[in-house]
Amino acid sequence: MAIVTLEAAKRQLNISQDDTSLDDELQLYVDAVGAAVEKARGETIDRRTIVAEEVAARRSSFLLASVPIVSITSTVSVDGSQVWDPSDLRVDASSGMVTVASGPAVSGAVLVTYTAGYDPVPAHYQLAALIILQHLWETQRGVMGVSLGGDGEPVMMPGFAIPRRALELLGLSIPGVA
Secondary structure, rough: OOOOHHHHHHHOOOOOOOOOOOOOHHHHHHHHHHHHHHHOOOOOOEEEEEEEEEEEEEEEEEEOOOOOEEEEEEEOOOOOEEEOOHHHHOOOOOEEEEEEEOOOOEEEEEEEEEEEOOOOHHHHHHHHHHHHHHHHHHHOOOOOOOOOOOOOOOOEEOOOOHHHHHHOOOOOOOOOOO
């Protein structure tokens, strides 16, 4: 599942579903905007399985980077000598903090397989992604003029110009607005 689909992107851009001439290029935009929304939010939006190596120095807790966490499938030491039962782990879904409730503390490098993200993706994140996609698509094609101020004014973020209305939907502060 993606934050937005190719079909939703075509609807947003008023491109006929039957017109496949731009599908490859448009799919790049769909993929890129998903990554941009996740980066802006600082969380995993598109639900997926993640395998990550974490390092803990004999602790009863460790932190997973991709949140919100849905579930942990497995936790095993890199050398395979120790396995933690997922039912023995307590997870704070929003912070990514995993605490060993029973059993040995985590020591050294462990491979954690877990699921993170939303299902379904919240509507306001989908709409923000579509607004960003439309903005990038139209500015690349010269459809829009440069807007100086007002609701359509883009706000520069690292690597992307995100319109203010998309920032608001993502729940992000708008730079320069008191």
